Amino acid sequence: YVAKGSGNGYFRYAENLDEEADEQARIGAELRVALDAGQFRMVYQPIVELPHGRIRGVEALVRWEHPTRGFVPPDQFIPAAERNGLIVELGDWILRTACEQAVAWHTELGEHAPYKMSVNVSARQLAQPGFSRVVSATLAQTGLAADRLTLEVTETAVFGGSHAVQALNELNELGVSIALDDFGTGHSSLGLLQTVPVDILKVDKSFVDNITMAGRHAVIATALIQVSTGLGLTAIAEGVETAEQAAELHRLGYRLAQGYHFGKPSATPDFGVTPIGAVGQ
Ligand code: C2E
Ligand code: MG
Numbered sequence: 001y002v003a004k005g006s007g008n009g010y011f012r013y014a015e016n017l018d019e020e021a022d023e024q025a026r027i028g029a030e031l032r033v034a035l036d037a038g039q040f041r042m043v044y045q046p047i048v049e050l051p052h053g054r055i056r057g058v059e060a061l062v063r064w065e066h067p068t069r070g071f072v073p074p075d076q077f078i079p080a081a082e083r084n085g086l087i088v089e090l091g092d093w094i095l096r097t098a099c100e101q102a103v104a105w106h107t108e109l110g111e112h113a114p115y116k117m118s119v120n121v122s123a124r125q126l127a128q129p130g131f132s133r134v135v136s137a138t139l140a141q142t143g144l145a146a147d148r149l150t151l152e153v154t155e156t157a158v159f160g161g162s163h164a165v166q167a168l169n170e171l172n173e174l175g176v177s178i179a180l181d182d183f184g185t186g187h188s189s190l191g192l193l194q195t196v197p198v199d200i201l202k203v204d205k206s207f208v209d210n211i212t213m214a215g216r217h218a219v220i221a222t223a224l225i226q227v228s229t230g231l232g233l234t235a236i237a238e239g240v241e242t243a244e245q246a247a248e249l250h251r252l253g254y255r256l257a258q259g260y261h262f263g264k265p266s267a268t269p270d271f272g273v274t275p276i277g278a279v280g281q
């Protein structure tokens with residue numbers, strides 16, 4: 001364990017097993033209250049087509065609006081929710097809320113609504129027996145077509161056991177798209193791409209960051225677009241912050257991107273106008 005107080009999360013690691021148990025109980029209680037009190041919110045970040053920046057989809061991202069501590073970002077509570085299992089219930093709420101929102105936008109905006117809704121799924125959710133049944137029930141209850149939903153999982157989650165792989169196969173059967181999130185940063189194995197039904201590779205921000213610099217920086221981003229294209233997968237470049245990065249990604253063959261350059265996560269994204277700073281050719 002890291003010494004108590006040294007973690008950078010809202011919930012810190014305990015020093016010993018007694019403290020760990022206390023800490024887990026406190027976290028469980030707080031997240032439980034937050035869920036019951038409706039303190040979680042969803043925001044949505046555009047996923048756009050290069051080079052013009054037309055919105056193709058959105059990624060749903062959770063936020064905790066804590067009554068006294070203010071805004072708590074997901075990196076600081078998702079791991080805790082994952083450890084104590086509350087992620088399963090929180091994840092159900094996230095999935096349902098995102099699907100409802102996608103249907104509401106579709107009803108309101110028709111073809112101007114983003115086609116795809118992308119939802120992050122944690123390792124623990126994916127490993128939960130019956131996860132695909134939860135997804136199919138949620139689609140049925142909200143009225144969202146399966147092909148409008150993408151579930152984002154990490155490579156590490158896919159390695160979370162046989163239930164995870166079975167769930168991915170069942171989700172694929174339902175017609176839901178599967179994206180490998182933060183691709184290239186986990187327990188990467190390209191062999192994974194042959195054994196699980198992946199549709200989308202989300203190329204991690206770390207491979208986008210220095211892409212416009214000369215030298216070795218663009219090598220992995222280049223390799224990953226080639227792997228994607230060769231296997232008939234869709235690549236999405238994550239964390240695009242500048243017009244230069246967007247132009248370089250387009251030049252390398254990327255057709256989809258996401259990042260602050262095109263739009264920050266928002267409760268009310270604007271689908272009507274050309275995104276600010278959309279790149280030209
Ligand atoms: P992720 O799924 O890889 O989501 C992308 C993260 O990068 C988001 O952070 C997003 O706000 C941020 N981002 C997007 N564009 C840029 C950019 O141009 N520059 C920079 N610096 N950052 C950018 P966020 O919302 O804080 O989420 C962090 C992580 O927490 C997510 O990474 C995901 O792993 C997890 N997470 C977020 N929402 C959920 C959720 O609803 N369920 C689960 N299970 N995990 C979630
Ligand atoms: Mg994601």
Ligand code: MG
Nearest residue numbers: 181182202238
């Ligand atoms: Mg990601």
Ligand code: MG
Nearest residue numbers: 182204205238
């Ligand atoms: Mg990421």
